[in-house]
Amino acid sequence: MGKPNLKAELVSVGTELLLGEIVDTNAAHMSQRLAEIGVDVHFRHTVGDNLGRIVSVLEPALSRSDAVLICGGLGPTQDDLTRESIAQVTGRPLRPDAAAQQHLREFFARRGYTATPNNLKQATVPEGGRLLDNTCGTAPGVLVELEGAGGSPGSVLIAVPGPPPEMREMMRREVIPYLAGRQGGPPIAVHTRVLRLADIGESSLVAEIDDIIREQTDPTIAPYASPGEVKLRLATKSASDDEAARRLDAMEARLRERIGRHIYGVDDETMEVAAGAALRAAGATVAVAESCTGGLVASRITDVPGSSDYFLGSVVAYANEIKQRVLGVPAETLEAHGAVSEETALAMATGVRGLYGADYAVATTGIAGPGGGGDGKPVGLVYLAVADAEGAVCLRQNWPGTREQFKRRVSQYALNLLRKRVLGIEVEG
Numbered sequence: 001m002g003k004p005n006l007k008a009e010l011v012s013v014g015t016e017l018l019l020g021e022i023v024d025t026n027a028a029h030m031s032q033r034l035a036e037i038g039v040d041v042h043f044r045h046t047v048g049d050n051l052g053r054i055v056s057v058l059e060p061a062l063s064r065s066d067a068v069l070i071c072g073g074l075g076p077t078q079d080d081l082t083r084e085s086i087a088q089v090t091g092r093p094l095r096p097d098a099a100a101q102q103h104l105r106e107f108f109a110r111r112g113y114t115a116t117p118n119n120l121k122q123a124t125v126p127e128g129g130r131l132l133d134n135t136c137g138t139a140p141g142v143l144v145e146l147e148g149a150g151g152s153p154g155s156v157l158i159a160v161p162g163p164p165p166e167m168r169e170m171m172r173r174e175v176i177p178y179l180a181g182r183q184g185g186p187p188i189a190v191h192t193r194v195l196r197l198a199d200i201g202e203s204s205l206v207a208e209i210d211d212i213i214r215e216q217t218d219p220t221i222a223p224y225a226s227p228g229e230v231k232l233r234l235a236t237k238s239a240s241d242d243e244a245a246r247r248l249d250a251m252e253a254r255l256r257e258r259i260g261r262h263i264y265g266v267d268d269e270t271m272e273v274a275a276g277a278a279l280r281a282a283g284a285t286v287a288v289a290e291s292c293t294g295g296l297v298a299s300r301i302t303d304v305p306g307s308s309d310y311f312l313g314s315v316v317a318y319a320n321e322i323k324q325r326v327l328g329v330p331a332e333t334l335e336a337h338g339a340v341s342e343e344t345a346l347a348m349a350t351g352v353r354g355l356y357g358a359d360y361a362v363a364t365t366g367i368a369g370p371g372g373g374g375d376g377k378p379v380g381l382v383y384l385a386v387a388d389a390e391g392a393v394c395l396r397q398n399w400p401g402t403r404e405q406f407k408r409r410v411s412q413y414a415l416n417l418l419r420k421r422v423l424g425i426e427v428e429g
Contacts, residue, residue, distance in 0.1 A: 006039045006066040006183050011057055013073035013082055014162060015048035026071045026167050030160075033171050037180045038187025038239075039067065049079035051088070058089045062146070062155045067179060072162030074139040076118040082159050083124060083142060090144055090157065092126035100131050100140055107138060132158075132174040137166040141174060156182070188237050191244035195232040195255065196265040198416045202230050208259055219251045227405055228412025229271070264419065271412055272300040275419040279310035282422050284359035288314035289327055289352035291339065292366035292382060296411040312356040317348065327351035338377070340365050342394045345383035349394075353387045361387045362418045364410055368403045380406060384414050386421045393427050 010030055016022045024046065031041045042065065045057050054073070061068045073082030087094045100123035101115075108115040122139045125131050132141030139161045148154035158178075160170045180187065197205060202225040206213065213221050219236040234251050238244040256263060264274045279286055288298045298314035301307055315326055320339055323329040328351040329344055337343040345365050353361030366382025373379035380400030385392055395417060399409050420427050 005188055006179065007064070008034055008039050008041050008067040008069060008179075009043040009045065009061040009065045010041060011054070011061065011068065011070045012044070012046045013049065013054060013070060014046075015050075015079070017046050017072075018048050026162065026164055029164070029168060030069060030071065030171060033176055034069075034179070035190040037176060038183060038189040038237075039179055049073065049081055051081045051084055054081060054085040055089050058085060058157070062089065062157070065155060067156050067158065067182075069175070070157070070159040071167060074122065074141070074159055074161045076116075076122055076138075078118075080121075083121075083126070086129075086142060086144060086157055086159060087126045090126055090146060092128055092144065094124040095127050096120070097123050097125050097131055100125075104138060129157075132160070132170055134161060134166055134170060135173065136169050137161060137163060139166070141170050143174075143178070186239040188239050189244075191236050191238060191241070191248065193234045193248045193252065194267050195234070195252065195263050196269065196271075197230045197232065197259065197262040198228070198264050198271070198412075200230060200259070200262045201225070205230050205232075205259065205262070209255065212254065212258070219247050221251070221255075227409040228416070264416070270300075271415040271419065272304050275415045275422070276301065276304045276307055276310060278419050278422040279360070280306075282359075284422060285310050285312050285356075286360045286362065286418060287312045287352045287356035287358035289348040289361065289363040290314065290316050291318055291323070291348070291364060292368050293364045293407050293411050293414070294318070296407050297362065297364060297414050300411055300415065312358050315352055315355070323348060327355065340367055340377055340381060340383065342383050342385075342396060345385035345394050346387070346392050349385040349387035349392050359388060360418060360422060362414050363387075364414050366406070366410060368406045369400065370403070382406075382410050384410065384417055386417045386427070388421060393421075395427070 010027050012024050012027050017024050027044055034041055047053050047057050058068060070082050073080045083094055101120050104119055104123050105115045125142055126144050129142055129144035132143055134140050142159040144157045146154035158175055160167045160175065202223055206223055219234045222233045224231055234248050236244050236247045290297055295316045301311050317323045317327055320334050324331055327348050329347040333343050333347055345363050348363035348365060349361045363385045364382065367373050367377060367379050369379035378398060380398045382397050383394055385394040399406055417427060
């Protein structure tokens, strides 16, 4: 077994992150890549473009972690203060790097510009540190190794640029290989598997597997909900991929014995992937008619590579006139029951199936809100229908929330309804 895993902290620098103007996807990517080589991330911080505040975050981080990774603040402007922060917290003055400065001059010259002093600021490095190549931009990264007690190796400070393509490439080429070598021995990496479940809520799921969760040791089990599904994240630490797979397989098998009827996919097998796989296996085709989801069901189906094998087309029939003229929904149906009704949903599914000559068809019609409810039809009401050669069935649900939440949940249930119909799983109308 190798040495204990390195402990790391991540520091995201940028006032725009604190203001919510930019979502910090960089930290998630960095955490994922570090976990793959067995580096444990214990803390993540976000701090604005302020020298004193950055230093106040770095000081305790260096005192308790083996590696501190900073993302952002390496550019040429006055509010890019990461280099200055590293210099201050380590007591090492910034020095120009002649080779890096020449590289920047050539970079700008090739584009017909002259490198300005603030551009050349990017080619400075704390004394004793080194710069990391940036193959996608102008700002090099920074790496500074510190000494521990008695001259033993101490913490390391690594700074990478904020633009995601530059950060990702520098992590891949420079940071991950360096930390993997510093780790020493085979990494005890985190191995995960996510089981995706439908037709069950988080509380009901936890109740069904309460004893398994209470007894968990390795792998661990963590449930979490998202619109229209619940996920179970299984995790284990191991230096061996085979051993990790064996543990995860055993836990998955135990869970499938208990709740297998609800598991529709694993890891990246989203509902659109699962529905498409069912259609492909059956050699069947599908068409879609949408009102309240505005094309989201069709969009998700076509997000899957190779979906042209089974997806024929769709109709976004928002207006009643289109429901009648294109899908053939009878005017008397709309007049008697309204656009948001079981009768209309069934007619939409049957109509689009005939229009495209598809084996299966799915339809959605509902009230996304925030207005439009009334007359016994509240905001969040939706009817979902699926049709095939054997007939058609319809489900009635009510999911109040934001329009985005509503549309996402409806599309998820529509795809699940389609998946179950193709697989021959009973759908109660």
